[in-house]
Amino acid sequence: MIGSYYSSLSFFLRTIVLLLFSILNLFNTFASLTPDLCHQDQRDTLLDFKNELKIQKPDEVLDFEGYPMNVTSYPKTDSWTNTNSDCCNWEGVTCDTSSGKVIGLDLSCSCLHGRLEPNTSLFRLQHLQTLNLAYNNFTFSPFPAKFHKLVSLQRLNLSQTSLTGQIPTEILQLTSLVSLDLSSSFSFSPSLLAIESPLFFRLLAKNLRSLRALDMSGVNISFEIPHEVSSMWSLRSLRLEGCNMFGEFPNSVFLIPNLESIRLDHNPNLRGYLPDFLINNSLQILSLVGTSFSGNIPDSIGKLKHLTSLTIQESNFSGKIPSSIGKQLQCCNITEFPEFLRDQANLQTLDISNNKIQGQVPNWLWRLQGLEVLFLSSNSLSGFNGSLNPLPGSQIDVLDLSSNAFQGPLFLPSTVIRYLFASKNNFTGEIPPSVCELTSPSILDLSNNNFNGSIPRCLETQMMTSISDLNLHSNSLTGSLPDIFTNAERLRSIDVSHNRLHGKLPESLTLCSALEVLNVESNEINDTFPFHLSSLQKLQVLVLRSNKLHGMLHHHDSSVNGVWFGFPQLKIIDVSHNDFSGALPSDYFMNWTAITSKKDDDYTQQVSYIGDFHDYGYYTSVVLMNKGVSMAMQRILTIYTAIDFSGNRIHGQVPESIGLLKELHVLNLSRNAFTGHIPSSLANLTALESLDVSQNKLSGEIPPKLGDLSSLGWINVSHNELVGPIPQGTQFQRQNCSSYEGNTGLFGASLKDICGDIRESEIIESSSEEEEEEEEEEKLCWIAAGIGFAPGIVLGLTIGYIVASYKQE
Numbered sequence: 164m165i166g167s168y169y170s171s172l173s174f175f176l177r178t179i180v181l182l183l184f185s186i187l188n189l190f191n192t193f194a195s196l197t198p199d200l201c202h203q204d205q206r207d208t209l210l211d212f213k214n215e216l217k218i219q220k221p222d223e224v225l226d227f228e229g230y231p232m233n234v235t236s237y238p239k240t241d242s243w244t245n246t247n248s249d250c251c252n253w254e255g256v257t258c259d260t261s262s263g264k265v266i267g268l269d270l271s272c273s274c275l276h277g278r279l280e281p282n283t284s285l286f287r288l289q290h291l292q293t294l295n296l297a298y299n300n301f302t303f304s305p306f307p308a309k310f311h312k313l314v315s316l317q318r319l320n321l322s323q324t325s326l327t328g329q330i331p332t333e334i335l336q337l338t339s340l341v342s343l344d345l346s347s348s349f350s351f352s353p354s355l356l357a358i359e360s361p362l363f364f365r366l367l368a369k370n371l372r373s374l375r376a377l378d379m380s381g382v383n384i385s386f387e388i389p390h391e392v393s394s395m396w397s398l399r400s401l402r403l404e405g406c407n408m409f410g411e412f413p414n415s416v417f418l419i420p421n422l423e424s425i426r427l428d429h430n431p432n433l434r435g436y437l438p439d440f441l442i443n444n445s446l447q448i449l450s451l452v453g454t455s456f457s458g459n460i461p462d463s464i465g466k467l468k469h470l471t472s473l474t475i476q477e478s479n480f481s482g483k484i485p486s487s488i489g490k491q492l493q494c495c496n497i498t499e500f501p502e503f504l505r506d507q508a509n510l511q512t513l514d515i516s517n518n519k520i521q522g523q524v525p526n527w528l529w530r531l532q533g534l535e536v537l538f539l540s541s542n543s544l545s546g547f548n549g550s551l552n553p554l555p556g557s558q559i560d561v562l563d564l565s566s567n568a569f570q571g572p573l574f575l576p577s578t579v580i581r582y583l584f585a586s587k588n589n590f591t592g593e594i595p596p597s598v599c600e601l602t603s604p605s606i607l608d609l610s611n612n613n614f615n616g617s618i619p620r621c622l623e624t625q626m627m628t629s630i631s632d633l634n635l636h637s638n639s640l641t642g643s644l645p646d647i648f649t650n651a652e653r654l655r656s657i658d659v660s661h662n663r664l665h666g667k668l669p670e671s672l673t674l675c676s677a678l679e680v681l682n683v684e685s686n687e688i689n690d691t692f693p694f695h696l697s698s699l700q701k702l703q704v705l706v707l708r709s710n711k712l713h714g715m716l717h718h719h720d721s722s723v724n725g726v727w728f729g730f731p732q733l734k735i736i737d738v739s740h741n742d743f744s745g746a747l748p749s750d751y752f753m754n755w756t757a758i759t760s761k762k763d764d765d766y767t768q769q770v771s772y773i774g775d776f777h778d779y780g781y782y783t784s785v786v787l788m789n790k791g792v793s794m795a796m797q798r799i800l801t802i803y804t805a806i807d808f809s810g811n812r813i814h815g816q817v818p819e820s821i822g823l824l825k826e827l828h829v830l831n832l833s834r835n836a837f838t839g840h841i842p843s844s845l846a847n848l849t850a851l852e853s854l855d856v857s858q859n860k861l862s863g864e865i866p867p868k869l870g871d872l873s874s875l876g877w878i879n880v881s882h883n884e885l886v887g888p889i890p891q892g893t894q895f896q897r898q899n900c901s902s903y904e905g906n907t908g909l910f911g912a913s914l915k916d917i918c919g920d921i922r923e924s925e926i927i928e929s930s931s932e933e934e935e936e937e938e939e940e941e942k943l944c945w946i947a948a949g950i951g952f953a954p955g956i957v958l959g960l961t962i963g964y965i966v967a968s969y970k971q972e
């Protein structure tokens with residue numbers, strides 16, 4: 164299933180992110196200097212630091228929403244040369260005017276690239292009070308521990324530096340800090356796992372008494388924030404967006420007297436409510452998008468004199484919004500089409516999405532000659548008033564009708580529409596031929612409606628010239644997927660999932676040289692595996708789930724082109740619930756290059772989404788099974804990888820070459836007829852988070868080395884013929900008992916832990932009495948345990964979840 168997402172909310176968020184960014188930058192402005200101050204040792208240290216790193220122009224920097232940030236980088240250290248001896252004049256360097264010691268270093272956005280080593284010469288600049296390294300690329304090097312050596316540090320900004328690993332607790336020794344920014348726009352760490360977050364925050368509150376600004380957005384906190392945070396009375400700005408926080412947010416934080424800005428967006432599991440007592444009077448910005456805050460919006464909020472922005476979309480507030488703050492809200496609960504617009508002949512863009520407008524779209528709207536961009540999404544509109552012929556003068560270029568209650572045929576007011584979003588309505592009848600009259604459509608999203616009939620062949624012309632994304636998922640379309648893709652050079656994504664298409668996949672798909680995503684899930688396509696698509700150099704996602712596909716999953720003869728499979732860029736393949744059969748050759752996974760390794764320097768590519776940045780926030784999305792549930796990824800991260808072959812009739816051994824897929828996150832081979840052992844090479848898959856081989860005929864032991872895979876948070880080996888001990892790793896102990904059931908020969912102390920604490924004395928350590936043991940263990944295994952499942956600790960999938968949950972409407 165595929166959907167599209169657009170909302171003006173994103174624009175708003177982007178704006179505030181930029182705004183905040185510029186506010187934080189204010190902290191980092193330094194005074195200029197007088198010449199001839201520089202100390203030799205300070206200069207040498209600076210040059211050493213410069214030489215530790217390379218300069219590399221970064222690609223676009225993305226904000227938390229995945230939008231490009233307006234960050235301009237250039238190599239500041241280029242001005243650091245021996246010939247210009249006064250290092251106090253070097254760009255980004257500030258010296259103390261009397262002592263000449265370097266007290267400030269602002270190398271933000273300086274194109275620095277390379278590892279920040281634990282022994283970096285930076286730590287020799289002992290007089291530093293301000294250090295800003297934001298927006299550089301330290302290539303996922305571990306967060307150096309020794310920042311506490313910089314004892315005078317007052318402002319530290321390591322935002323967007325792609326440091327990884329744990330945030331060292333030593334940082335909490337920097338008791339002079341007034342501003343600490345460790346945010347990263349994607350939850351790629353640093354994470355706090357070394358020390359549990361509540362303790363970290365308690366120490367932080369205790370030690371960093373002067374802290375005024377704290378930003379740890381994107382850091383995986385995954386715990387409750389302790390109430391001690393509210394003792395940080397110096398705090399003015401608290402930003403913890405996308406931190407995967409749980410539990411109840413301590414609302415005593417709202418009592419911090421000078422707190423001006425609180426941003427807790429995108430923490431879906433964070434509960435809380437706004438207290439009814441008078442919140443501190445300084446609050447200017449309160450943002451709770453995508454949290455589980457609930458209850459009423461108390462009147463006390465309305466009394467906040469300085470409040471400029473209150474953003475609460477996608478949280479659970481109920482009740483009435485106090486009239487005192489109505490004017491400050493983004494959306495205004497309009498229920499009727501605003502008549503005054505009639506006279507706005509020069510109006511170019513109209514965004515009245517996210518209101519409660521009912522009834523018909525008035526005909527006069529299309530006569531506004533200036534109107535080019537029209538957002539009507541997320542209202543309760545049900546139809547169009549007046550003639551349903553395109554109006555000759557209409558210039559509408561962007562039309563967003565999604566998430567309304569439109570019924571009947573789709574009406575296109577203009578022939579120059581390039582971006583058409585009509586998803587989540589109840590449009591019926593055939594896809595109107597007027598779609599084929601659009602002069603150069605780029606995105607056509609008609610998903611989640613009730614269109615019937617076949618996909619119009621006349622779209623072939625538009626395919627050739629302009630269409631980049633075709634989304635028809637969840638309709639009632641019949642017939643076959645027509646052969647209209649000849650020369651569809653711009654086509655990036657096709658989603659026709661959840662329809663009733665039959666027949667074969669068209670040959671012309673082979674010619675879509677730009678295609679990245681093909682999703683035909685849940686149709687009735689009766690064909691063999693489309694190997695001819697392996698010529699598509701950009702195809703990253705192939706979803707064929709739940710069709711009538713059959714035959715082998717590999718070329719009969721690898722000598723044809725030297726590979727069994729092909730598809731150089733494929734990262735997500737889901738062929739589950741078809742009728743594929745045959746055995747897989749043992750070197751089957753050779754040349755699955757995109758899952759075998761990630762390119763070291765390809766940092767930005769890895770933290771972006773498939774489809775890159777499209778106009779109007781359209782992303783291709785996909786639903787995949789993971790950890791036993793279907794996971795809706797409203798955007799597909801380019802680093803996400805998954806192989807789902809489940810529910811077919813594949814037999815033979817699991818190819819040993821699976822061990823080559825070092826970047827694989829999800830592997831599902833369940834419900835097939837695999838025999839032989841679980842390959843020990845699986846232990847090489849250090850990125851693996853979820854492994855399901857249940858319901859096969861696998862025998863032998865579970866390779867003990869699998870116990871070392873720390874990211875493997877979900878394992879299911881049930882209903883096979885496995886024997887021997889369960890591996891020792893903690894991840895194995897955390898599984899639900901049902902992950903092991905139906906294997907008569909599995910045993911081990913850990914199985915006892917998992918499957919219930921009974922008859923401890925009967926656990927037999929020696930393997931000499933195997934028969935007896937097997938019987939015993941089987942009993943143990945069937946007893947449900949009270950151990951909850953703890954999710955994997957690697958963050959990759961968590962991102963998927965976060966994105967999925969806060970984008971769901």
Ligand SMILES: *[C@@H]1O[C@H](CO)[C@@H](O)[C@H](O)[C@H]1NC(C)=O
Nearest residue numbers: 211215280281282283284285
């Ligand atoms: C830091 O340590 C590495 C080895 O771990 C060494 O190669 C490098 O020269 C050291 N750098 C400095 C600045 O001491």
Ligand SMILES: *[C@@H]1O[C@H](CO)[C@@H](O)[C@H](O)[C@H]1NC(C)=O
Nearest residue numbers: 591592593613614615616617
């Ligand atoms: C399509 O739906 C319309 C009304 O919803 C119906 O009248 C028509 O018969 C349907 N056409 C097909 C081919 O099912």
Ligand SMILES: *[C@@H]1O[C@H](CO)[C@@H](O)[C@H](O)[C@H]1NC(C)=O
Nearest residue numbers: 688689690710711712713742
């Ligand atoms: C697929 O098509 C073939 C012939 O075209 C037919 O024999 C077969 O029954 C079809 N399979 C299914 C599952 O419908």
Ligand SMILES: *[C@@H]1O[C@H](CO)[C@@H](O)[C@H](O)[C@H]1NC(C)=O
Nearest residue numbers: 788789790791809831833855
């Ligand atoms: C693997 O696939 C099967 C069948 O499609 C599904 O039931 C199961 O939940 C999947 N396993 C995981 C871990 O998602």
Ligand SMILES: *[C@@H]1O[C@H](CO)[C@@H](O)[C@H](O)[C@H]1NC(C)=O
Nearest residue numbers: 819820821822823824844847
């Ligand atoms: C697994 O990794 C080890 C060490 O890196 C290597 O020797 C072995 O060949 C790998 N196995 C496979 C199947 O990739």
Ligand SMILES: *[C@@H]1O[C@H](CO)[C@@H](O)[C@H](O)[C@H]1NC(C)=O
Nearest residue numbers: 791857858879881899901902
């Ligand atoms: C493991 O797989 C079996 C069979 O596929 C299923 O019944 C069981 O619920 C699964 N266990 C978990 C924890 O998902």
Ligand SMILES: *[C@@H]1O[C@H](CO)[C@@H](O)[C@H](O)[C@H]1NC(C)=O
Nearest residue numbers: 899900901948949950951952
């Ligand atoms: C184990 O999984 C089964 C099915 O997936 C579920 O019904 C049961 O509640 C789970 N047990 C525990 C302890 O999580």
